[in-house]
Amino acid sequence: MKRVPKGVLWGAAVVAVAVIVYLAQGWFGGPPYQYASEPLTHLKTEADFTLQSASGPVSLSDFDGDVVVLYFGYTHCPNICPTEMMHLAEVHKLLPEKDRSRVKMVMISVDPERDSPATMAKYAHAFDPAFIGLSGAPASIAAVAKQFFVTYQKTDQTGPDQYFVNHTSAAYVLNTRRQLALIYNYDQLGSDQAHIAQDLHHLLLRGS
Amino acid sequence: MVLTLLTVAAATSAAASPPTVELQQGWVRWLPPTVPNTALFGVLVNPTDHPVRLVGGGTTVAKRCAPMKTVRKDTGSASGPVMEMVTVDALVVPAHGRLVLEPGGDHLMIMGLRKALVVGEPIQLTLTFEGAEPLTVSVPVVRK
Numbered sequence: 001m002k003r004v005p006k007g008v009l010w011g012a013a014v015v016a017v018a019v020i021v022y023l024a025q026g027w028f029g030g031p032p033y034q035y036a037s038e039p040l041t042h043l044k045t046e047a048d049f050t051l052q053s054a055s056g057p058v059s060l061s062d063f064d065g066d067v068v069v070l071y072f073g074y075t076h077c078p079n080i081c082p083t084e085m086m087h088l089a090e091v092h093k094l095l096p097e098k099d100r101s102r103v104k105m106v107m108i109s110v111d112p113e114r115d116s117p118a119t120m121a122k123y124a125h126a127f128d129p130a131f132i133g134l135s136g137a138p139a140s141i142a143a144v145a146k147q148f149f150v151t152y153q154k155t156d157q158t159g160p161d162q163y164f165v166n167h168t169s170a171a172y173v174l175n176t177r178r179q180l181a182l183i184y185n186y187d188q189l190g191s192d193q194a195h196i197a198q199d200l201h202h203l204l205l206r207g208s
Numbered sequence: 209m210v211l212t213l214l215t216v217a218a219a220t221s222a223a224a225s226p227p228t229v230e231l232q233q234g235w236v237r238w239l240p241p242t243v244p245n246t247a248l249f250g251v252l253v254n255p256t257d258h259p260v261r262l263v264g265g266g267t268t269v270a271k272r273c274a275p276m277k278t279v280r281k282d283t284g285s286a287s288g289p290v291m292e293m294v295t296v297d298a299l300v301v302p303a304h305g306r307l308v309l310e311p312g313g314d315h316l317m318i319m320g321l322r323k324a325l326v327v328g329e330p331i332q333l334t335l336t337f338e339g340a341e342p343l344t345v346s347v348p349v350v351r352k
Contacts, residue, residue, distance in 0.1 A: 040286070078245040078318075079278060080291045082237060083311040086352065119242050126240030149287055158274075158295060162319065170287040185288020186280075190312070 033202050036195035037182045046178040049144040051108065051136040054121035058134060060178055067203045068104045070172040072150045074111035075123045080169050080186070085127040087189045088171065092128050094197035100130065103200050108144060109135040110152035110167045148172045148180070171196075175203050227255035229301060229340045234347035236331050237311070241324040247315040248273075248333060248347065251308050254301040254340075261298035261338040262307070262316065269331055271320030275299040278313055293317075298338065325349045 050059040060068065071088060073081035088105050095103055107124050109115035112135045115123075120133025135141070145152060152167035171189055173182040181203060184196060234250030254260045265273035277296050280289040291312070299314050301307040309315045316335070325331075330346045337343070 038286070075240070075243050076245060077293075078237075078239075078243075078247045079276075079293065079311055079315060082239055082243075122242045123240045126242075149285060151283070151290060155293070164293045166281075166290055166292040168283070168285075168287045169289075169291045172287075183286045183288075185286070186291060186312070187288065 035182060035199045035202070036192040037184050037188055037199075039182055040180055044179060047147055047174060047180060048178060049140070049147065051134040051140060051144065052117040053132060053134055054118045058132065060174070063104045064178065065176050066102045066104050067176060067200050068106060068174040068178075069200070070148065070174070071105070071107045071170075072110050072145060072148070072152065072167060073107060073169070074109050074165050074167070075115050075119055076111060077165070082127075084169055084171070084186070084189055085124075085131075087193055089127045089131070090193045091196045091200070092130065094194055096201060099201050099204055102204055104132060105130070106132045106134060108141065109133075110141065110145065110150070111154075111165045112136055112138050112141050114161070173200065173203065175206075229254050229256070229260050229335075229337060229343055231335065231343060231345045231347070234345055235350040235352075236318065236325070236333075236347055238325050238327045238349045238351040244319065244321050246270075246318045246321065246325060247276075247309075247311075248318060249309045249311060249315055250347065251306050252301045252335075253306050254303060256303060256340065258303050258339055259305075260301045260303075260340045262301065263298045263336055263338055265316055265318075265333050265335045267318065267331060267333045269322055270318045271322070273333070274317050274319065276315055276317045278315075327351050 048060045050057050069088065071084060092100060092105055107120065109120050115135045117135045120135045124131035124133030150168045152165050155164045155166060157163045169186045171184040172180060175181040182199060230253045232251045232253055234248065236248050237246050239246050252262065262275050267273065275296050275298055277294045279292045279294050281292055282289045299307055327349050329349050331349060332346050335343045
């Protein structure tokens with residue numbers, strides 16, 4: 001009898017295992033989707049707030065059925081905020097076209113004394129015309145920030161009306177039921193835009 | 209032939225003048241017109257035998273420039289680090305070394321812009337150092 005070379009046997013074994021794994025995925029509904037960030041499955045409360053846009057009050061519940069990405073920053077921020085806004089604009093571009101109107105990118109000012117709703121609108125639109133910029137009374141902003149564990153603090157003045165605001169720089173993703181589903185920290189936003197776009201698409205598909 | 213002459217000329221002039229700090233791949237970040245600030249990024253190269261300190265700068269398009277650092281404060285929360293902007297007296301370019309100015313890191317902040325930034329338009333800046341002559345550069349406004 002002709003001997004089958006060892007390499008061929010190994011190859012056949014690998015193919016057989018691959019086929020079994022592939023079939024098993026079909027039977028069990030496939031591997032769970034891997035998000036770029038650990039999903040926050042334990043947070044079931046529905047977030048809500050009302051802040052001011054250039055054209056009047058905006059509530060989180062206005063976006064029910066959509067995925068909302070919140071970013072807390074300020075327009076005088078020279079370095080971190082624009083970097084993150086450009087990353088979010090990149091994520092928005094990478095979304096399938098039909099998803100874009102259903103993923104709301106919202107920037108909330110942590111410097112409401114200098115950022116009016118009109119300033120926030122202009123700033124957000126400069127990164128993507130679909131982006132939403134919100135500001136509000138300092139107490140309202142503080143309450144919203146608290147909901148999302150965002151910390152921010154003014155630095156000492158370096159000149160008249162010149163100060164910085166140190167702040168958490170992360171993107172908070174709410175699913176279509178206004179539940180906090182994912183948080184992308186500074187590093188993830190900078191390196192994983194394609195994966196983040198996939199995550200947002202997945203959240204829309206899943207509906208929660 | 210012309211090329212050879214030019215090369216020789218370039219080599220001669222390089223040898224004649226003492227080595228100085230240089231800015232490579234410099235750019236200024238475009239920001240929406242509502243923002244009064246921006247920043248200079250790029251790589252400062254110091255070919256000299258001593259460290260050089262970037263202490264400031266000047267430009268006709270803004271009121272003042274200041275070296276700044278971005279400091280990460282890890283919070284241990286899922287939100288990740290808090291990024292803090294810190295004004296410093298100087299940013300140091302080591303002897304025979306480089307200093308990278310980049311978004312999220314060290315930069316020369318440009319404050320009090322007098323005009324809106326236009327993508328692609330060059331901006332003239334003069335960087336001031338301790339340990340080196342001032343350096344005048346023309347860098348593009350880039351949206352990235």
